[in-house]
Amino acid sequence: MIQILYVLIIVSIANSLIGSLLLLRESLMTADAISHTILLGIVLAYLVTRDFSSPWLIIGAAAFGLFTVISIEGLTKTGLVENDASIGLIFPFFFSIAVIIISKYFTNVHLDIDMVLLGQVELTPLKRIDLLGISLPLAFVQGLTIALINFSFILIFYKPLKIRLFDPVFAQSIGINIKLLDFIVMSLVSLTAVISFESIGSILVTALMAAPTMTARLVTSRFASFIGVSIVFGIINTLIGYNLAVFLNTSISSMIAVTAFILFLIVLFLKKSTLKINPLSQN
Numbered sequence: 567m568i569q570i571l572y573v574l575i576i577v578s579i580a581n582s583l584i585g586s587l588l589l590l591r592e593s594l595m596t597a598d599a600i601s602h603t604i605l606l607g608i609v610l611a612y613l614v615t616r617d618f619s620s621p622w623l624i625i626g627a628a629a630f631g632l633f634t635v636i637s638i639e640g641l642t643k644t645g646l647v648e649n650d651a652s653i654g655l656i657f658p659f660f661f662s663i664a665v666i667i668i669s670k671y672f673t674n675v676h677l678d679i680d681m682v683l684l685g686q687v688e689l690t691p692l693k694r695i696d697l698l699g700i701s702l703p704l705a706f707v708q709g710l711t712i713a714l715i716n717f718s719f720i721l722i723f724y725k726p727l728k729i730r731l732f733d734p735v736f737a738q739s740i741g742i743n744i745k746l747l748d749f750i751v752m753s754l755v756s757l758t759a760v761i762s763f764e765s766i767g768s769i770l771v772t773a774l775m776a777a778p779t780m781t782a783r784l785v786t787s788r789f790a791s792f793i794g795v796s797i798v799f800g801i802i803n804t805l806i807g808y809n810l811a812v813f814l815n816t817s818i819s820s821m822i823a824v825t826a827f828i829l830f831l832i833v834l835f836l837k838k839s840t841l842k843i844n845p846l847s848q849n
Contacts, residue, residue: 567812569691573705574804574822577762578774580713582800583720584758585775586793587751589783590731594776595650596635596752599657601759601771603634606664608763613667624760631756634660687818690765705765712761716754720793723747728789770819774800777826784830784837803829 588594607630611623634656641652690705697707720727730737730747738744755775762771778800779792786792806829807822814821 569703569706570687570818571804571808573690573703573709573765574687574808574818575801576706576709576713577766578778578800578804578822579797580709580716580758581762581771581774582778582796583713583716583793584751584755585779586782586796587720587727587731588755588775589779590789590792591748591751593649594779595653596638597755597759597775598772599638599653600631600634600756601763601768601775602657603660603664604628604631604756604760604763605768606630606660606667607633607760609664609667613671627760627763628753628756630660631759632753635752635756686767687765708761709765712754712758716758719750719754723750724790732789767819770823773823773826774803777823777830778803781826781830781833784833799826799829 585594585597588597604627607627608623610630611620611626615622637656638649638652641647641656642649647655687705690703693704694701695704695707696702726737726742726747729740730742730744734744758775759768759771762774766774778798779796781799782792782795785795803826804822807825808818810825811818811821
């Protein structure tokens, strides 16, 4: 059971890192769309390979996640549809196609809607890989890899990222390639969602990208501390949710998502109480 917790913690760190960039980019709900529509990429790749262990499933899912972003932004750029409306159109369309294909052709295959939504985090210790002579859950190694990639990206591009996220007009005026940065960010969102998808499911992917970052935003507005606090809240959500799920013998993924929302409400209430007591603290 402790290995399950390790997987959850490292995945929460990976999702909190990239989720913080999405929140500042004001495109957080894109994560929800990607975490669901990558299912169609998996399904289409499986139709070709007929092998659940094929790396093409990950490649297909990541590519389709990126295609989802391109579709949403392409629809938005027409000027006739708002961004949230574009997500509301693209997300259910792609996800529903995947569900139709699964229900029609995969009834005897280990790919069902419950697994898609909630993941199989309880089974992650069973699928293992040897790393430097140490046997580790594959999900932990994958989560650690994407967490390091996300952290390295933020560290290397810290200054241009900060300028782009807080003042995109100024960023463009001084020659920062906004389109390239956005493309890399959304590619990492897609890759993070794909890596997290199998173990924790689409619901928890969205919760871990959204809740810790939104909670951290209530606490700090400084870029560096915001990212750090997002990670801390992601870990706290995971620890509390995991232990409650074990105690109550219920779904781990669902309990972590519920815990994340409750913690957000607690911080929101404390923030409002502080502002009422000391209105000057808003400044």
